[in-house]
Amino acid sequence: MARRRSVSSVGLEELVAAKEILISCGSGGVGKTTAAATIGAMAATHHGGKVLVLTVDPAKRLANALGLERFGNTETRVPEAAFEAAGVSPRGELWAAMLDTKQSWDDLIVRHAPDVPTRDAILSNPLYQNLTGKFIQSHDYVAMERLYEIHTSGRYDLIVVDTPPTRNAIDFLDAPERMADFFSSRLLRWLIAPYRSRVIGFASKPFYTVADRILGSQFLSDIAEFFILFQSMYDGFVERARAVEKLLGSSMTSFVVVSTLEAAPAHEANAFMELLDERKLHLGALVLNKVLPASMLDRPAAAAAADLSARRDEIAESLASLIGSDPNLARVLGVIGENFTNFAVVAKREAEQRSEMARLPDTVVSVPEMEHDVSDLRGLLEIGGHLWR
Amino acid sequence: MASANSTAVVPLLDRRLIFVTGKGGVGKTTVASALALLASQEGRRTLVCEVDSKGNLDGFFGSKPLEFAPTQVAPNLFAMAMDTEESLREYLKLQLKLPLISRLGPLARTFDFVATAAPGVKEILTVGKLAWEVKERHYDLVVVDATATGHVVGQLASPVAMSELVSVGIVRQQTEWMIQLLTDPAITGVVVVTTPEEMPVNETLELIERLGTETTIDIAGVIANRVLPEVFNRAEEAIFDDLDTDRGRTALTEAVGVGSDIVMDAARLAISLRRSRSEHLDRLRRELPKDMPLSYVPYLFTRSHGVRTTRQVAEFLGQELL
Numbered sequence: 001m002a003r004r005r006s007v008s009s010v011g012l013e014e015l016v017a018a019k020e021i022l023i024s025c026g027s028g029g030v031g032k033t034t035a036a037a038t039i040g041a042m043a044a045t046h047h048g049g050k051v052l053v054l055t056v057d058p059a060k061r062l063a064n065a066l067g068l069e070r071f072g073n074t075e076t077r078v079p080e081a082a083f084e085a086a087g088v089s090p091r092g093e094l095w096a097a098m099l100d101t102k103q104s105w106d107d108l109i110v111r112h113a114p115d116v117p118t119r120d121a122i123l124s125n126p127l128y129q130n131l132t133g134k135f136i137q138s139h140d141y142v143a144m145e146r147l148y149e150i151h152t153s154g155r156y157d158l159i160v161v162d163t164p165p166t167r168n169a170i171d172f173l174d175a176p177e178r179m180a181d182f183f184s185s186r187l188l189r190w191l192i193a194p195y196r197s198r199v200i201g202f203a204s205k206p207f208y209t210v211a212d213r214i215l216g217s218q219f220l221s222d223i224a225e226f227f228i229l230f231q232s233m234y235d236g237f238v239e240r241a242r243a244v245e246k247l248l249g250s251s252m253t254s255f256v257v258v259s260t261l262e263a264a265p266a267h268e269a270n271a272f273m274e275l276l277d278e279r280k281l282h283l284g285a286l287v288l289n290k291v292l293p294a295s296m297l298d299r300p301a302a303a304a305a306a307d308l309s310a311r312r313d314e315i316a317e318s319l320a321s322l323i324g325s326d327p328n329l330a331r332v333l334g335v336i337g338e339n340f341t342n343f344a345v346v347a348k349r350e351a352e353q354r355s356e357m358a359r360l361p362d363t364v365v366s367v368p369e370m371e372h373d374v375s376d377l378r379g380l381l382e383i384g385g386h387l388w389r
Numbered sequence: 390m391a392s393a394n395s396t397a398v399v400p401l402l403d404r405r406l407i408f409v410t411g412k413g414g415v416g417k418t419t420v421a422s423a424l425a426l427l428a429s430q431e432g433r434r435t436l437v438c439e440v441d442s443k444g445n446l447d448g449f450f451g452s453k454p455l456e457f458a459p460t461q462v463a464p465n466l467f468a469m470a471m472d473t474e475e476s477l478r479e480y481l482k483l484q485l486k487l488p489l490i491s492r493l494g495p496l497a498r499t500f501d502f503v504a505t506a507a508p509g510v511k512e513i514l515t516v517g518k519l520a521w522e523v524k525e526r527h528y529d530l531v532v533v534d535a536t537a538t539g540h541v542v543g544q545l546a547s548p549v550a551m552s553e554l555v556s557v558g559i560v561r562q563q564t565e566w567m568i569q570l571l572t573d574p575a576i577t578g579v580v581v582v583t584t585p586e587e588m589p590v591n592e593t594l595e596l597i598e599r600l601g602t603e604t605t606i607d608i609a610g611v612i613a614n615r616v617l618p619e620v621f622n623r624a625e626e627a628i629f630d631d632l633d634t635d636r637g638r639t640a641l642t643e644a645v646g647v648g649s650d651i652v653m654d655a656a657r658l659a660i661s662l663r664r665s666r667s668e669h670l671d672r673l674r675r676e677l678p679k680d681m682p683l684s685y686v687p688y689l690f691t692r693s694h695g696v697r698t699t700r701q702v703a704e705f706l707g708q709e710l711l
Contacts, residue, residue, distance in 0.1 A: 028413015028537045029589070126554060222554070263694035265414055267445050296655060300648030307645040308652065315644045322640050323631040332621065332628045339620060339659050340652040342690035349692050369662070373587035 011365055011388045012256070015284045016043050016158070019254045021151060021247070022284065025163045026258035027268045031289040031367070034374055034383065035258045036162035037066060040094055041377060042384035045083070048091030049157030052150065056099040056143045056164040066096050066377065073100040075155075078377070086378035095156070099164075104142040112233040112240075127226040139164035140175035148244045173275070177245060254284030257361065261288060261350040266357060273360045285363040287387065288354060293368055296347035301340060308337030401609050401682070401710055402428050404578045406523045406570070408533045408606075410541040411582030412592040416614040420582045420686070421534035422449035423702035427710070429466035430703070433529035436522060440471045440515055440535050440544075451696040467528070473514040480517065512547035513564070520567045523576065538581075538596045545571065545579070546604050571606055578609025583673065585616055585666035590673045597677070610682035612706070613670060617663045617688045620656065633657065684709035 016022065016039055024036040033055055040053035052075060066078045078094040106123065113119035122128050143164055151159055247253060255276055259269035269286070276283045295301065308315065316330035323329075358364045367386045374380055401407065409421040418439070425437035436459060439446035447455050450462035457475035459467035522531050535541050548571065552564040571577045579600060583593040593611060600608055621629055631637055633653055641649040674683060686705045691698060
């Protein structure tokens with residue numbers, strides 16, 4: 001991967017124009033979903049073509065910003081009216097879809113199941129229902145699977161994916177691999193063997209005795225049934241997992257890491273960027289959100305702020321002729337000075353964090369702290385202005 | 390603390406197991422560390438555990454990287470990182486009293502991989518280990534830096550989900566005492582951390598509703614983190630408005646130099662940030678159940694992310710909670 005020492009001044013425009021899949025990732029709460037929606041909106045507005053924003057986040061916030069009442073597993077076009085309201089006429093179409101984990105799993109089973117009885121048995125297995133309904137790791141796999149399915153359909157010029165809020169971004173990358181490993185595991189076959197043959201070999205008998213004691217035989221047989229059924233779809237799953245992996249590593253795909261400059265998200269973003277680098281996956285850009293304005297580092301401003309705090313009484317007196325003398329004036333001047341000094345401390349820390357994070361990505365863009373949360377397309381496009389530059 | 394009905398509410402630090410959750414990025418780990426530090430300073434033998442595999446809790450205590458075996462990070466204070474495989478090993482050793490651990494190699498591996506796909510196994514190994522520490526009274530208090538709002542319900546509900554899946558056997562018996570311990574408000578409480586911003590407040594309110602409908606675990610309170618201080622009172626703001634005019638700004642530039650415009654912009658930014666955030670805070674206060682304790686931690690203008698911050702937040706929490 002080409003590495004530029006200095007932070008590039010080029011924004012995301014080039015990257016977005018060159019790729020078919022952009023994956024927005026980062027820890028929770030850093031503005032990942034907003035970044036994905038923004039990239040999609042900007043691409044549809046300025047580059048044209050058909051653009052899909054695929055969000056996996058269970059929080060249904062993207063819908064609001066895109067002017068959609070609500071959208072589900074089906075792809076929905078963002079109405080032209082939403083763009084008109086934002087004062088732009090887009091060159092292309094913007095579509096959005098949300099990942100319904102349960103529905104996507106069901107679709108997957110329907111597609112891969114060899115026959116109707118197997119399909120129905122899986123869909124009604126209690127383990128399957130738990131896996132898809134309640135637990136989180138399953139988001140990762142279906143998100144990747146769905147991305148693959150949509151990409152191969154050729155319906156879109158660009159797909160922007162908002163990754164699920166995994167505990168760990170790595171889980172997300174590993175999901176296809178893990179799923180393939182899982183199904184090809186010898187251990188799995190060993191576990192389900194007695195349930196398949198109803199004969200327990202001498203060697204494995206203690207194992208099942210222990211497993212039975214811990215889990216109870218009903219649970220074990222539920223597990224076994226589930227895996228026996230799932231094995232019938234083995235080839236389909238493994239093949240898919242490999243294809244998804246390949247797609248993630250191809251030159252069509254790039255990752256956009258989103259973070260703030262606070263310690264925890266930055267730590268995670270750094271770890272993730274290193275991992276992408278290690279795996280030779282394309283790190284397209286780093287988007288930094290909620291960044292304080294660069295002017296907070298301004299030296300003359302720091303001097304003026306210090307001066308205001310130190311000579312507040314004197315300056316208040318000199319201003320009295322202009323805005324009237326008020327006992328509170330000196331205090332206000334002092335607070336104005338201290339406020340800047342406070343922000344400057346944080347801005348300095350942020351700048352250090354930023355230069356540390358800028359080592360790996362080709363492009364780093366900063367988005368300032370917004371006074372209001374983004375609630376419409378206009379807001380997204382405003383952020384887009386910061387990303388594009 | 391804004392508690393309308395304080396007799397019904399168990400004081401936070403009197404509980405024995407506290408799960409700290411919140412939307413990602415609101416400062417869950419900061420608050421969990423600070424709560425644990427505060428409790429340890431109050432003389433409680435405290436364990437703080439990070440559950441996410443992010444692995445940065447050590448930074449909040451300036452300690453070495455944390456492991457499954459607790460590390461002492463301050464007087465009375467121990468910290469650990471959850472590892473479900475280790476948890477399973479410990480469980481097998483303690484609970485089943487199995488003599489031949491060596492023969493369990495394949496079993497452990499099977500567990501690990503069943504855990505990858507089978508529902509709730511990882512969650513229950515996590516919650517189970519923590520509940521075990523409480524049950525055995527190894528600590529006076531266990532503080533959990535839990536998963537974010539999206540997943541914490543699944544984590545907390547895992548013993549119930551597990552007991553529905555497994556109808557007999559040792560796991561079934563295990564879930565029974567866990568459920569008992571988790572649903573006793575005198576023992577277990579959830580703390581939801583938020584910041585005064587739109588999405589975190591929305592998620593906090595949603596989570597509280599979900600916890601109420603999907604679990605019977607008590608919510609011990611909400612902590613609003615990074616609350617910006619009020620910049621000016623009304624009279625002062627009127628003066629500021631007079632200063633923030635062409636005439637005022639010109640005069641300020643004459644007095645303190647060319648940097649004054651940026652300094653004024655920064656003050657304007659602080660005022661508008663504070664204003665939009667108070668709206669969210671007001672909404673939070675309005676929409677929370679009436680007797681739900683709500684505490685505040687101010688935004689810290691600090692150069693530190695580490696131990697210093699933890700101490701400062703603990704101090705603020707002490708003022709709110711003690």
